Amino acid sequence: MKSRQEIHAGYSPSEVPDEWFKLKEKDKDAAEAVARPSLSYWKDAWKRLVKNKLAMSGMVFLILLTIMAIIGPILSPYQVNTQVLQDQYQPPSAAHWFGTDSAGRDVFTRTWYGARISLFVGLMAAIIDVSVGIIYGGISGYKGGRTDNIMMRIVEILYGLPYLLVVILLLVVLGPSLTTIIIALTVTGWVGMARIVRGQVLQIKNYEFVLASKSFGTKSSRIIRKNLLPNTMGPIIVQMTLTVPSAIFAEAFLSFIGLGIQAPVASWGVMANDSLGAILSGHWWTLFFPAFFISFTMFAFNVLGDGLQDALDPKLRK
């Protein structure tokens, strides 16, 4: 920037009178105003998630699936378990949109019933894992020291137990049902979540704002609830979206080997198992629909989880 004297130097004073120059009044309010709208962490994460097309299509798929799981069986004129033996192995048609299976049951209706069971198992397992994991990991990370050491040793041992084998053992004894599957899946399933929460809490509890809170004499329980947990939410949500597909897979797997939901009830694993023989004789649709929906539900949760991971990571913020 040239000074006023320098500008004057190039012109004669008569040509450029001082009155031409006016100091522009500074608009104080405008200078203080923030040009970009203020974004909270969640709004910012949401904005980034929306830009991720794959994650969004996964989310749309899951919303549609949930809606169909609720209203699908009502839309169809057939009952889930009504067997019409003369309609055995009907290919997909106007009457049976997804065809019929070996017992003449409508695959369309059964698929949405299967969706109900899969989503229910997945969500329940995730909710229980999160609750137990947050409490356990939160206490362990916050207390630190000896408590943390003992609690983490226990986690380490539980982590070494082969997950599906323990689930199989429990189901053999408890007997297969929807409730026992959820219990079996969560008995050791919370361990991963506890580890993540504990790692996060350990990191955050040394930050200044927590120290400030402590110096005001805030109670531990309040610090955990108000300072620590909100800041660990990101990784918890990501872990949750990845717990759901593994629970859905486990349910289908267990039903497939005969330890899960029992036969007349329509679960995707049961349907896939029932149709094993049918595909060899060319009745592909009995396998295709449950297989397609298991795979796509897992796919949708996986891409959504990946998208959330990117969106919730403040380091990736632009």
Next chain:
Amino acid sequence: MLRYILKRLLIMVITLWIIITLTFILMVSIPGSPFNSERSSNETIQANLESHYNLDEPYHIQYLLYLKSIVTFDFGPSIKKPDQSVNELLGRGFPISFELGIVTIIVAVISGIILGIIAALRHNGFIDYMAMGIAVLGISIPNFILATLLIQQLAVNFDIFPVATWKSPAHMVLPTLALATGPMAIIARLTRSTMLEVLTQDYIKMARAKGLSPWKIIIKHALRNALMPVVTIMGTLLAGILTGTFVIEQIFAIPGMGKYFVESINQRDYPVIMGTTVFYSAFLIIMLFLVDIAYGILDPRIKVNKQGGE
């Protein structure tokens, strides 16, 4: 290092002990004696059977006997298959399952790493998206679904590979493919993300500045460092492949351990279920231990005596 190994060893032994105790508690808590079947037998015979299998002893004696039998590697008889012990079933089934598992791991690791490297080198290009698309699909499709699809397409429709049993290398193709796709996808994703990170490091720039050929840089400098995370998840992958063999062997009618295991579950043959579970768990836990030790040896930067998890 020695301290670390000893610590891991201790944890391993405790984990094994928990599994054994758990199976014992579960076995005892199953209502009724294993010999209460529909065909009611004479009470004396019942009592004789129970004393033969030590079922008339108090629980703590039974527990000690059970511990002893497992330590001496004797898993007891099968109830549903007369004249067969769990050991015999294991002896017959395990080599086949082991073969399937080894082939699967080799295929998964090699193809996963290659896929990951290619994706990383063509970062954000068409090939990258293709490879990662395949990888996410591979993670999402359950192995038992993939197995049935493979049978239907490659065995029934096109008749390229035989459908079932375990006789020649051609019989191994489909089960291996079905079992290896999931782990391959996980390895590919992991290799890609660590490769991308490693490729931005200074020592890669240095290698490039020295004028090394691109392949030499990738194989000698980048890949070595990118493979460490793959070693860490080997334990989890092994567990996945092992449980995967249950369904794959069932679907392809392979006479391996997994098939016997699922059969024993369906027939509620408790000694076989418990015996195989203990055997599987021991196998997995020992493998996890070895992976951990290998990791400590391979990466000297790791502070192995560090406390706690992350």
